[in-house]
Structures are given as C-alpha cells and as structure tokens.
Amino acid sequence: IAGITQAPTSQILAAGRRMTLRCTQDMRHNAMYWYRQDLGLGLRLIHYSNTAGTTGKGEVPDGYSVSRANTDDFPLTLASAVPSQTSVYFCASSEGDKNEQFFGPGTRLTVL
Amino acid sequence: QKEVEQDPGPLSVPEGAIVSLNCTYSNSAFQYFMWYRQYSRKGPELLMYTYSSGNKEDGRFTAQVDKSSKYISLFIRDSQPSDSATYLCAMNAGGFKTIFGAGTRLFVKA
Numbered sequence: 133i134a135g136i137t138q139a140p141t142s143q144i145l146a147a148g149r150r151m152t153l154r155c156t157q158d159m160r161h162n163a164m165y166w167y168r169q170d171l172g173l174g175l176r177l178i179h180y181s182n183t184a185g186t187t188g189k190g191e192v193p194d195g196y197s198v199s200r201a202n203t204d205d206f207p208l209t210l211a212s213a214v215p216s217q218t219s220v221y222f223c224a225s226s227e228g229d230k231n232e233q234f235f236g237p238g239t240r241l242t243v244l
Numbered sequence: 245q246k247e248v249e250q251d252p253g254p255l256s257v258p259e260g261a262i263v264s265l266n267c268t269y270s271n272s273a274f275q276y277f278m279w280y281r282q283y284s285r286k287g288p289e290l291l292m293y294t295y296s297s298g299n300k301e302d303g304r305f306t307a308q309v310d311k312s313s314k315y316i317s318l319f320i321r322d323s324q325p326s327d328s329a330t331y332l333c334a335m336n337a338g339g340f341k342t343i344f345g346a347g348t349r350l351f352v353k354a
Contacts, residue, residue: 136287163340165340167344172252172346173346174248174250174332174344174345174346174347175288175332175334175344176344177341177342180340180341182340188340190341191341191343222287222288224287232278232290232293233290233342234289234290235287235288235289236287237286237287238285238286238287
C-alpha cells in the first residue's frame with residue numbers, strides 16, 4: 133500500500149516552461165489538496181478538491197491550475213513557471229472533510 | 245498578522261527532557277486543532293488531533309487547547325533523539341481549508 137505518491141521527486145525548470153506535478157492516492161479518499169512549503173511560511177494551500185469533478189482555490193492559487201478527473205489523481209499544473217514558484221510541493225488527501233490529512237513525500241521544484 | 249503564529253526555533257533539548265511547543269491564533273472560528281510531525285525531506289504526518297478545549301494524551305504526547313486564550317500546546321515527555329523533527333500546528337474552522345503554522349524545529353540531543 134503506497135498511500136500517496138508524487139512525481140517527480142525533484143525538478144529544475146526554466147522560467148516560462150509548463151510543468152505538471154503528479155499526485156496519486158490509493159486510499160479512495162474523496163478530498164485532495166496541494167500545498168507549497170517555503171521556509172518561514174509553513175504549508176500554504178494552493179488548490180483543493182472535495183470530490184472528483186470539483187475543485188476550489190486555496191490561499192495561494194495564482195499561477196497554478198488543477199483538475200480532478202477521477203478519485204485517485206490530482207495533478208497540479210504551472211502554465212508558465214516563474215522563479216517565485218521555487219518551493220517544495222506536497223499533495224495530501226483526507227476522507228471527506230475530516231481533518232486528518234495524509235501527505236505525499238513532496239516534489240522539490242526549482243525554477244531558474 | 246498571520247492567522248497562526250508559531251516560533252520557528254530551533255529548540256534544542258537533552259534526551260529525557262520535557263518539550264513544550266506552542267502556537268497562537270487569531271481566528272476564533274477555529275475549532276479543530278492538529279499537530280503534525282515532519283522529518284527532514286519527508287511529508288508531514290498527523291501526530292495529534294483535538295476538537296475542544298482541554299487536554300488530550302497519547303503516550304508521551306499531550307495536546308492542550310485553550311480557546312479563551314487562542315493558544316495551543318504540544319508537550320513531549322521523556323524526549324528521544326528520534327523526536328528530532330519539525331512540528332507543525334494546524335487549525336481548521338470546518339471544511340476543507342486548514343491553516344498551518346510555520347513549524348518549530350526540535351533537536352533532541354543524546
């Protein structure tokens with residue numbers, strides 16, 4: 133049982149390029165989340181999805197888009213990456229709106 | 245002002261010490277309070293979850309919530325080197341948006 137997997141583990145990206153971070157869960161959780169973690173700022177919610185086909189904006193959604201075509205997958209896309217998007221990105225899931233979130237191992241993204 | 249304030253540390257203690265980690269918050273609507281532990285280069289994992297004011301104990305860990313003061317604490321008894329990690333407080337007013345503190349780095353020296 134893997135829980136949540138994220139890919140890639142790390143990536144260096146040129147500014148202006150498009151990038152999709154992948155997230156897959158095998159727990160059949162309804163809710164999924166994308167966070168970014170920056171030193172001194174903690175985890176900040178980018179987008180979330182409470183069920184397949186529905187998404188919502190978090191605290192820092194600008195420059196990011198998500199889709200939720202099915203229960204298991206929740207990809208995060210940077211349409212045109214900028215250096216300020218350099219961060220560690222975590223995907224998480226939860227059963228409904230219960231507050232125990234399960235996190236993936238993270239993707240370290242550097243935008244140059 | 246951030247909704248949730250947490251001292252980033254680092255906090256360094258000797259093995260066996262009692263550790264106290266704290267967060268303050270400004271939103272009185274928060275009603276769910278969590279503590280997550282995050283080891284270096286790993287994702288956070290839930291440690292403690294409380295709903296109401298008061299204390300909740302789980303082994304060496306005790307979570308305390310004081311809603312009147314908007315203050316939450318995590319106590320670790322008999323701290324071990326394996327407790328060395330970053331501890332994140334988190335809060336939710338209901339729904340899908342959880343606010344996290346910046347995290348406190350803890351080092352437990354053998």
